[in-house]
Amino acid sequence: xxxxxxxxxxxxxxxxxxxxxxxxxxxxxxxxxxxxxxxxxxxxxxxxxxxxxxxxxxxxxxxxxxxxxxxxxxxxxxxxxxxxxxxxxxxxxxxxxxxxxxxxxxxxxxxxxxxxxxxxxxxxxxxxxxxxxxxxxxxxxxxxxxxxxx
Numbered sequence: 001x002x003x004x005x006x007x008x009x010x011x012x013x014x015x016x017x018x019x020x021x022x023x024x025x026x027x028x029x030x031x032x033x034x035x036x037x038x039x040x041x042x043x044x045x046x047x048x049x050x051x052x053x054x055x056x057x058x059x060x061x062x063x064x065x066x067x068x069x070x071x072x073x074x075x076x077x078x079x080x081x082x083x084x085x086x087x088x089x090x091x092x093x094x095x096x097x098x099x100x101x102x103x104x105x106x107x108x109x110x111x112x113x114x115x116x117x118x119x120x121x122x123x124x125x126x127x128x129x130x131x132x133x134x135x136x137x138x139x140x141x142x143x144x145x146x147x148x149x150x
Contacts, residue, residue, distance in 0.1 A: 007061055009100030012089050016071070025064040030071040031088055038077035039084055049076035049083050056090060057097045057124070059104045065123045068098065097124075102132065109133055 007015070007027075016028040035046045051071055058066040073086045091098050097105075101122075108118055109132065119126040 009058065009090065009098055010068075020064065023064060025061055025066045027058075027066065027068045028071065029068050029090070031073075031086060033073065034086075036075050036084070036086055038075075038080060038082055040082040041077060041080040043077060043079045045075055045077045045079075047076050047078055049074045052085075054091065055096070057101055059098075059101050059122075105129070105132055106136055109136060 010027070010029060013029050013031045016030060018028075019026045033046070033048065035044045037044055051073055054070045054072055056068045056070050058068050060066055068090070070088070070090055072088065074083055075086060076083050085093075089099070095102075105118070105122060108121075109129075115126040115129045115133070118129045122129070
């Protein structure tokens, strides 16, 4: 894609294709191939084992719901045979929302809107919003073992 603008959260990779279908902005994205250190033995490898496509929810771009199809690589260590995914700045392991999506959602949660309102605006479920709220507040609150005496 030839463009002179960068999209938030997608600066480090390459946008392969974009499409707008039924009001949703779809982006195909991947990182440049690079050497990675094996998490098991610590040796460097550049051997690609295979590719997987991961569907990732991203904050609205140009006022449209945005979905990224991230073509991620799985590398194979030539020394120990371990297979592992590349490190990426887009999405954390086992997550379906981008890091940027979670940051925007966190900022909106601070404003005190209802879970249902935020779920509608972010095209997700109220349960997802509540889980994100619990993750944010868990680090801020201390667990009390016993109530203090008067």
